[in-house]
Amino acid sequence: MLEDNGVFTGLPVELGAMKLEEVALPEVTLIAPFKGQMMLVADALKQNIGLILPPAGQYRASARAGAYWRSPGQWLVFGALDTGALKGMAAAVDMSDAFGRLRLTGGREALARLVEVDLEAMPPGQVAHTALVDIGISVIATGDGFELMLPRSYAASAVRRIETAMRGVVARRLVE
Amino acid sequence: MSRLPNGGLIDRTRTIPFSFDGQSHIAHPGDTVASALLADGVRLMGRSFKYHRPRGVLTAGSEEPNALIEVGQGAHKLPNTRATVQEVFAGLQAQSQNRWPSLRFDLRAGLDVLHPFLGAGFYYKTFLWPRSFWHRFWEPLIRRAAGLGRISALPDPASYDKAWKHCDLLVIGAGPAGLMAALTAGRAGARVVLADEDFMLGGRLNGEALDVGGMAGADWARQVVDELQSLPNVSVMPRTTITGAYDGGTYGALERVADHLPDTSPAPRQIFWRIVARYAILAGGAHERPIAFPNNDRPGIMLASALRSYLHRFAVLPARRWVVFANNGEGVRTAHDLLKAGAEVTLVDTRKEAPPETTCRHLPGAEVVNTRGRQGLKAVELRLANGDTEWVEAGGLAMAGGWNPGVHISCHMGARPVWREDISAFVPVENAVPGLEAVGAANGDFSTHAALKAGAEVAAEALGVKPVDLPKAEDAPIEITPFWQVKAKGRAWLDFQNDVTVKDVELAHRENMQSVEHMKRYTTLGMATDQGKTANTGAMAVMAGLTGQGMAATGTTMFRPPFSPVQIGALAGRQQGANFKPERLMPGDGFARAHNANWLEMGLWQRPSLFRAEGERTWRQSCDREVKMVREAVGITEVSTLGKIELLGQDAARFLDRIFLTPMKKLKPGHIRYGVMLRTDGFIMDDATVARLAEDHFVMHPTTGASADVLSHLEFCAQLRWPELDVQIVDASEQWAQVAVHGPKAAEILRGPGFMRFANMEIAGVMARVYGVSYSGEPGCEIAVPARYGAALLGWLLEQAKALGGGLYGIEALNVLRVEKGYITHAEIDGRVSHHDLGLPTPEKDFIGRQMAARKGLRGPELVGLKPVGSAKALIGGALLVEGEFSADNVQGHITSAVFSPTLGHMIALGLLQNGRARHGERVRMVDAMSGISAVCEITPPVFIDPKGERLHA
Incomplete structure (x- = not known):
């Protein structure tokens, strides 16, 4: 059996009250309903994982799964999923290895060095599709911090950018 | 000593040592370099740009x-720092600029004597003969003499941050108007950002002896802050300049975090902010104007409001005897403040009708016509209302020429300000920047009461809240009678920074450079670090007088960000050097690093170029070995950077058939086909x-470099061209690690599904997708596993490959292998190449680009192979292909890829050549016009080994 080589190295990073850590990803599936199949897909998912697919900009979770809208007609679903139940209704593509997921707590000021959306105004459960300077990411507000979904190949650069921003915030505070 | 015994907003309990031009001085917290130098009796602080006059x-x-x-030493040195802005810190070392050998004795002041020959635009009219002297002599000389300030040319050791901020209200400027606006909005609970470029907030309140709400204005300001x-x-942000207004309510801002601290501070030196505001209030105040009169540029001559700032904020009286020269009521205020500080004052008021003033010598209807004192003002010549002239001894002259509202930010989106005759000033145009409104002096309302009122009311209206109560303050009207220049003999300065005088503007007018934009470029007035803040209006007034058009018609030049200079480092932030762009790493990145890979950047990707073995010193040694290894045993290379686009749905086949020139509809499940896609203009994309994995499931592998563009293209087609097709497109590029295993012994490691076949297979306990494709021309396959297993897969394969005499190889070797086999890359399909050029047939079916590809003009140079003949052994990528003598009209094609083939023992190349397919066996010359290298080549078919593909079909 081949070994699982993780996504990130060098985590967690803790600086004062700021913490950047990895979030282990469950199964991740990209669901894209075919023409006219949206309602059937929604029903099947409700039965399968107890989740109604959310509108754009929202992260929704049930006991077994979570999901957010990713692009027109496409959702990312987190959690074990019987894709057989969707056969013929939707494209169901395994994307469990395509992403890295980070959690940043106490670090909104650092994240605002890198992300242009209004982080302070994001209520818990809101999702923003934006960029970490020049890396495309999705930001999910969790209430006590933010989770970031980013493409796997950018993992090391993303952590470097965020850690640099965290250190910059600490260094800035020294001047007060 | 010019420091007054009492007063000022400085901390007299502490002292700060600093040096200027090697001389030691003492300052207090709250001093700028300028105020501390003035306090120490230093009036000479610089030399002017062109004439090197003492300033x-x-x-x-x-x-x-x-x-x-x-300011600063070595790599930290920063030129063109304004002494009036630089806060003093312990150990600060400041130097004057633009003088040699010293500030007191500057040899280039000789240029001042030559001033009749150095007027505006002189360089357009001289240096014309002899012609050769320009390049060899004049240009280098002018280049050395020109410029303002010198950089260290060493890498900048400071760090900078960039950041975003969001708010309901951005208040630009923390004077009385801005403070009231921030207070109104802040008390109402709105998100407010209050930014001021000064380190001490309060604006003019800190520079005047005015009361607000029954207490000193400076005290009131401090309470509010x-x-x-x-x-x-x-969010209160001192030392923060709003640099520009941009679309969508976004403002640029430069926060000078550590410019007032020693270089050893670990903080980022500056932060460049993008502030997104629902509303913004421009409360940045106004800039006072000088008056143009002969020799108005001597050390000791300053603006009246500046003098009052030095008196009240810094407790400095720069001289004992003063002339105050005013065209408005502020001359009186200045005179009173000077008298209170113990100075002698002569008040020269250009207004004949000015109300009489008894506290000092008052001369209504008089003018200043000359001054004396080269290294520092000594005396002032006056012309009285009756025409008599007299010299008055004075060490200081305060000019009160009226005020220019700071309109700049309001004009950054292309608007021009509007002239108001009643206050002799340009004011902002409403709605010039959506969401931005100007208040107070920035809007032409110069009294303290007007500023307080407007700040509170505009903030209240914007946010729908109550304005805070107004404290009592003075409400004096401006009372200005326009007066721009004294008519007398001698040069009168308009732009002190660029050394532009009234004579230069008159010259520009004579030369027909009469529009203000032409005048600016011809005279250089309004350029450089201050962008004409104290110069523009005076010059426009002179030009308006000459053209007779008046100020309103003359207008202003265009205002553009930044409002004041911004260091490039702040605009770069952390995105410098190795961090300029992010890196994309393959799943096997760590594995390759552990195996001695050399690296190549391909776009953002880091890819192994080769794997150095023991004893190898050149890249060719490694590359040649790896090529041989693949051709004779087996090679392993990671190709995870390839795009992997999944297309699903009942119309996926139909969709692909339209996208590709190559027929795809009838591709059988379990089969693979190579194809080309055209752009709508008919060229190959x-x-x-x-x-085809299943009836309704395809996986496409575009090239690494083009996969983002291809994905965009597919999305555009699916969403906009053919929305009726039932197809879903998913970019799964990051999901899969992909490794190529090729060579005559590859089958001993893995028996794949066969050439151009696909299969799902279990490999080492993991479900893999196995593609029977080859980019090297050797048998084998590409194995795709979920990315988490990529590194482990490489290890598993390598172990078995080593046992067979094989190993890892990088993209240098891969490139050689594919050229040997005649496989193309974007070196061949560079965007100007059609499928005809490649010799591909045109199918019957429809496809994107079909119409345009049928144009006769699209048949261009054709793909050929090339090998050197004769003594010349080298082929050079990019070299031109010619017959006979090289000339620009004679070029028939070029070499697209050239490599040394260890398999064949000589260089080989692919190229595009006119009529190439008909010329196999003929000769052509390759010429590299840059290096002059040329060689004779033989034209061959574009494939060098195994032309029939027998190895692959074995």
């Missing part, structure tokens, strides 16, 4: 044109392999 400080703020200094800083919803 002192003109202002007390960021609009300073004269007192530009260098304290309250604002205590509110969690208010990219090539790709397409694998």
